Amino acid sequence: MTQKQIGCEILLMSGPPGKDWRKHDDKNLDAALPAQTWTPDLFVGRLRKLSEELHVEFLDTATFWHNYLGQSGKPWQWFQRDAVHGNDRGKQIVGRIVEAYFRL
Numbered sequence: 001m002t003q004k005q006i007g008c009e010i011l012l013m014s015g016p017p018g019k020d021w022r023k024h025d026d027k028n029l030d031a032a033l034p035a036q037t038w039t040p041d042l043f044v045g046r047l048r049k050l051s052e053e054l055h056v057e058f059l060d061t062a063t064f065w066h067n068y069l070g071q072s073g074k075p076w077q078w079f080q081r082d083a084v085h086g087n088d089r090g091k092q093i094v095g096r097i098v099e100a101y102f103r104l
Contacts, residue, residue, distance in 0.1 A: 010056040014044045016065035016094045017079070017086040024076040032073050038066035064097045 022036050044062050051058035069079060079090035086094060 012051045012056055013059045014047050014062035016061040017090055019083055029076045036070040038070050059101050061097050
């Protein structure tokens with residue numbers, strides 16, 4: 001009996017949610033926020049480079065997530081249940097990012 005080689009596809013992803021980086025008023029967390037621009041961190045760049053070196057797909061969910069967050073105008077806690085985890089709204093956004101990737 002010969003063994004078949006089974007191909008394995010790998011998708012490397014950056015993590016979307018994290019600490020909300022937007023400037024906000026600690027005394028009024030429900031206040032709408034102005035549009036703000038996220039500066040990508042070095043880790044996302046390193047993940048992209050690693051995916052290129054390994055010849056695997058890379059889904060940069062962090063950039064999509066933070067760009068959306070920065071343009072949303074929604075209050076500071078709108079998308080997150082705590083300092084680093086998405087709430088139900090945040091999870092829906094991440095799901096839509098992943099869905100859009102697979103639709104391409």
